[in-house]
Amino acid sequence: MSILEIIGGILIVIGSLFLFLGALGIYRMPDVFNRLQAGTKATTLGAMSLILGVGFLMPGWILKILIIIIFIAYSNPISSHALARAMHLRKRFMYFKNEEIDAYKEIDENNKQVK
């Protein structure tokens, strides 16, 4: 068993752990924003380290794996941003229903003033 295989195995275990935690978070969290947080953060790290672990086990695939990692790092934040913004525009607030706490609104208004 070479050192590369050991590193790859450890990375795969870490990745699957994070993916499991992400799934658990989606199941357990109370509202959309919390679920998005659990889902995107955990799956970004989880999927990346899992695929990187596969890259350590199969050194020939490293180029494709780098492309996949770039794609995940690129598409996951954008899609979660769009989902969260859509939910915010639909007036879905946090589960405790405190409409005074709305940090994004201030950012949005600042943006409008800049434009």
Added chain:
Amino acid sequence: MKKAIILISLTILGVYLIDIFTGIGFGTQHFASGVKDAYLIGSKETLRVSNVVTSIVVNFRGFDTLGEVTVLFLASMALGGILYKKRHDVGERSVLFPSTRIVMSGAKLLFPSIVLLGAYVFIHGHLSPGGGFQGGTIIATGFLLMLITYRNYSVSHNRLSWVESLAGVLFISLGLAGYFVHDSFLANVFPEGKLNDLFSGGVIGIIYVAVGFKVAAELTGIIYTILHEKD
């Protein structure tokens, strides 16, 4: 009570399924082997196509594929005919909220790679899983991304129908070429080449490229028409 009924009916279904599947016996011959062997061996030996499904869809059953493409064409045309009337009084598409700059630049960067993936899928249709329909659908999803991200993104209907018509004409003219050379519609008129080569399988690769362009143009037209409908 409900759960008990569901459980009992599922048990009955499961017993019947197990009964059926144990009777088959995996790895043994149960069906008439003539047709199967003709397809499996014929696609590798005579057509030199490594994807057996593609060889069946495009060559052995090529005429059916022409019918399927025609069905898709008629569906998109009928949708356009139904929805087109309402478009005269629509100046601009009504969008509730415009996308942010993050989504816009992300979609702009992602669009070429989606189109590239779709083109790869339908160009390699005879070598790997995928084909014209799948590749065309992937390209149409790229256009869908651009259409829902940019409010003013427009696809030229003229250009779409040109692409669609040229692809259809290519398909039918390849079929007619087979008819004139080998006396049967969609017969192979090009050299077969080597197995697992990009230029192998004769007309199959070219037909799948045509199908890919046609499906992409049709689905993009359907998406465009639906998104621009005013309700």
